[in-house]
Amino acid sequence: xxxxxxxxxxxxxxxxxxxxxxxxxxxxxxxxxxxxxxxxxxxxxxxxxxxxxxxxxxxxxxxxxxxxxxxxxxxxxxxxxxxxxxxxxxxxxxxxxxxxxxxxxxxxxxxxxxxxxxxxxxxxxxxxxxxxxxxxxxxxxxxxxxxxxxxxxxxxxxxxxxxxxxxxxxxxxxxxxxxxxxxxxxxxxxxxxxxxxxxxxxxxxxxxxxxxxxxxxxxxxxxxxxxxxxxxxxxxxxxxxxxxxxxxxxxxxxxxxxxxxxxxxxxxxxxxxxxxxxxxxxxxxxxxxxxxxxxxxxxxxxxxxxxxxxxxxxxxxxxxxxxxxxxxxxxxxxxxxxxxxxxxxxxxxxxxxxxxxxxxxxxxxxxxxxxxxxxxxxxxxxxxxxxxxxxxxxxxxxxxxxxxxxxxxxxxxxxxxxxxxxxxxxxxxxxxxxxxxxxxxxxxxxxxxxxxxxxxxxxxxxxxxxxxxxxxxxxxxxxxxxxxxxxxxxxxxxxxxxxxxxxxxxxxxxxxxxxxxxxxxxxxxxxxxxxxxxxxxxxxxxxxxxxxxxxxxxxxxxxxxxxxxxxxxxxxxxxxxxxxxxxxxxxxxxxxxxxxxxxxxxxxxxxxxxxxxxxxxxxxxxxxxxxxxxxxxxxxxxxxxxxxxxxxxxxxxxxxxxxxxxxxxxxxxxxxxxxxxxxxxxxxxxxxxxxxxxxxxxxxxxxxxxxxxxxxxxxxxxxxx
Amino acid sequence: xxxxxxxxxxxxxxxxxxxxxxxxxxxxxxxxxxxxxxxxxxxxxxxxxxxxxxxxxxxxxxxxxxxxxxxxxxxxxxxxxxxxxxxxxxxxxxxxxxxxx
Numbered sequence: 001x002x003x004x005x006x007x008x009x010x011x012x013x014x015x016x017x018x019x020x021x022x023x024x025x026x027x028x029x030x031x032x033x034x035x036x037x038x039x040x041x042x043x044x045x046x047x048x049x050x051x052x053x054x055x056x057x058x059x060x061x062x063x064x065x066x067x068x069x070x071x072x073x074x075x076x077x078x079x080x081x082x083x084x085x086x087x088x089x090x091x092x093x094x095x096x097x098x099x100x101x102x103x104x105x106x107x108x109x110x111x112x113x114x115x116x117x118x119x120x121x122x123x124x125x126x127x128x129x130x131x132x133x134x135x136x137x138x139x140x141x142x143x144x145x146x147x148x149x150x151x152x153x154x155x156x157x158x159x160x161x162x163x164x165x166x167x168x169x170x171x172x173x174x175x176x177x178x179x180x181x182x183x184x185x186x187x188x189x190x191x192x193x194x195x196x197x198x199x200x201x202x203x204x205x206x207x208x209x210x211x212x213x214x215x216x217x218x219x220x221x222x223x224x225x226x227x228x229x230x231x232x233x234x235x236x237x238x239x240x241x242x243x244x245x246x247x248x249x250x251x252x253x254x255x256x257x258x259x260x261x262x263x264x265x266x267x268x269x270x271x272x273x274x275x276x277x278x279x280x281x282x283x284x285x286x287x288x289x290x291x292x293x294x295x296x297x298x299x300x301x302x303x304x305x306x307x308x309x310x311x312x313x314x315x316x317x318x319x320x321x322x323x324x325x326x327x328x329x330x331x332x333x334x335x336x337x338x339x340x341x342x343x344x345x346x347x348x349x350x351x352x353x354x355x356x357x358x359x360x361x362x363x364x365x366x367x368x369x370x371x372x373x374x375x376x377x378x379x380x381x382x383x384x385x386x387x388x389x390x391x392x393x394x395x396x397x398x399x400x401x402x403x404x405x406x407x408x409x410x411x412x413x414x415x416x417x418x419x420x421x422x423x424x425x426x427x428x429x430x431x432x433x434x435x436x437x438x439x440x441x442x443x444x445x446x447x448x449x450x451x452x453x454x455x456x457x458x459x460x461x462x463x464x465x466x467x468x469x470x471x472x473x474x475x476x477x478x479x480x481x482x483x484x485x486x487x488x489x490x491x492x493x494x495x496x497x498x499x500x501x502x503x504x505x506x507x508x509x510x511x512x513x514x515x516x517x518x519x520x521x522x523x524x525x526x527x528x529x530x531x532x533x534x535x536x537x538x539x540x541x542x543x544x545x546x547x548x549x550x551x552x553x554x555x556x557x558x559x560x561x562x563x564x565x566x567x568x569x570x571x572x573x574x575x576x577x578x579x580x581x582x583x584x585x586x587x588x589x590x591x592x593x594x595x596x597x598x599x600x601x602x603x604x605x606x607x608x609x610x611x612x613x614x615x616x617x618x619x620x621x622x623x624x625x626x627x628x629x630x631x632x633x634x635x636x637x638x639x640x641x642x643x644x645x646x647x648x649x650x651x652x653x654x655x656x657x658x659x660x661x662x663x664x665x666x667x668x669x670x671x672x673x674x675x676x677x678x679x680x681x682x683x684x685x686x687x688x689x690x691x692x693x694x695x696x697x698x699x700x701x702x703x704x705x706x707x708x709x710x711x712x713x714x715x716x717x718x719x720x721x
Numbered sequence: 722x723x724x725x726x727x728x729x730x731x732x733x734x735x736x737x738x739x740x741x742x743x744x745x746x747x748x749x750x751x752x753x754x755x756x757x758x759x760x761x762x763x764x765x766x767x768x769x770x771x772x773x774x775x776x777x778x779x780x781x782x783x784x785x786x787x788x789x790x791x792x793x794x795x796x797x798x799x800x801x802x803x804x805x806x807x808x809x810x811x812x813x814x815x816x817x818x819x820x821x822x
Contacts, residue, residue: 595742598742613804619773623742624776678783678786681783683784686812687776690808690811
């Protein structure tokens, strides 16, 4: 049991590990797919956002460039430039201001420095000339840079001193017809709007874009409300600025990727790249792992949960199967126990059958065989000799197996008990039936044949309770009258039948397991085959039974035996030994005749040379038997003869006492109890006890209206007569 | 057969001689009847010369024994020979009576 539990535990653990392994592989595979996907999407977004930025810048550049011609046309009229700048300002919503910084002393009337400026102020356009000696734009580094390069440029981010807005400025050098630099034409643009546009929509909701100037200043980005985010962005910006890898978007769109982790442990990736051309700004995209892989983690959790459920189910299944296994083992054990008990039962049943077929009498050759279909069967047969009579029976309990076997054992015992003091088979049957009917709730019934064969005469009395009719081989089939099986109606009167068996007659009894034995084609052996087998049979009980068994086995050829098979053969051989003594005496039914009887017996024993002690025993037995007849055979006042015949073959001395009185069977009397105390002990009952004890056998037979009582004693002959 | 009874030292002494068959027993019973009521006196039955006894004889003996037991006295069988003893054994008498040789 312990082993079983461990095995199931191991199975569950192995299954868990396997599932875990599979899910890990699946997780990492999916994660790498998602990472690739992220990269692709980040690249697309960065590229798209870069285009947006470039578009915004281009728009602004174009606004300015579109009015250069206008400005040049008015180079002679310093104040006319205001209207041009106004046009520029109105052409693009993100522009906050437009200006022209003329080279020093370009308009002598305006002084050395002249810088007309147009700007939006709370929805209105204002004009002013903002040049002052304290704010010498010629000293501005961008101004100098454009002078030097003579090419347009975007400035870095700065905070406008007037509006406080974060601005970038685009400036273009203006030349006159001769090609001399005459002024810087510039516009100011707020980056706030650009930040909003960049962060209008993202591949992942929490992602954000921002722009950095070439030297790493934040140009435009999301409006972070949380300080944490602001710090995080600052951190990311410094990471980008520290990074030595710089790629331009022109490099087939490959951006640089830097992983980061914020203070809360949120991890993510920063993608950044330089914009193509001028200005040399950098655009960055921040993505968070939890958004990229969040679904995956969710999926992993779900799968994990499912796996747990699956494992639980597996555990339950295994536990149940282990339990079932245990049950099965238990059932096997029970089966084994039942099997061994059945084997014992088989032996017990075998032992209940007569152990030996060698009887103490020479006139009977008997052989029986019982083959149960299962371990135990519901068939029975039995026989024994009592008082020169062979009692035998064969029976078949309805059904088969254990229930039948129990009934069979009971019936068998009842047969023995009922026939102990009863010579009439019908009365024996009746006694068994009455007992069998008591409390027969399961309605089991028994077909049974009981026979009582008087050995000296061959007189067979029998009673058949619904059993297959026995056969006298080469002669009649017995049992014309069908009594009902026993166990059905307690008050049924069983009828006895009788016949005389000839010298050498063979009686064959069987149960329906013989006639109903089936072969593989479901054909029955049948009575005709039984009779055919019997016609050519050896005059030997054992050989007959064997031959019948072989015949039925040959017929069935491997078909499973469906019913118990019982066969019983009895051969009656009359023994007619040569007599060395045959004396007879006729007595009257008078107790005073005892003297004559005793003298007769004495004479017989003396003639046979029987020693005195044995002679006295024989004399006593005969006296008691005759006195018994005198006392009971004839009712008071009636007289009749009693014939006493003494016969001896030299081995046995036999007395046959015959009277014509009322039927009286002294052998049916129960043996007197010799162990009782003097006070309890009845005075009578000792006569028949002495007869039984002193003689070797005693036999009563009622034939032709006569009571025939026979006493037999083995004698030792001292001398030949 | 010969059947006698006498009283000696406050005891009944019965002497049975010969063969006590059914007929002889009927005759002997007439003689032995007084012993059915031994009135507390012990009964000694001398079987020295008893050769044979039928069941009717045994019935007399058991009647005597029942009488004696009722009066609290003993019945002693004396000098029982082997043949008679065989009969006594078969009938269980050996356990009922006292025996002396």
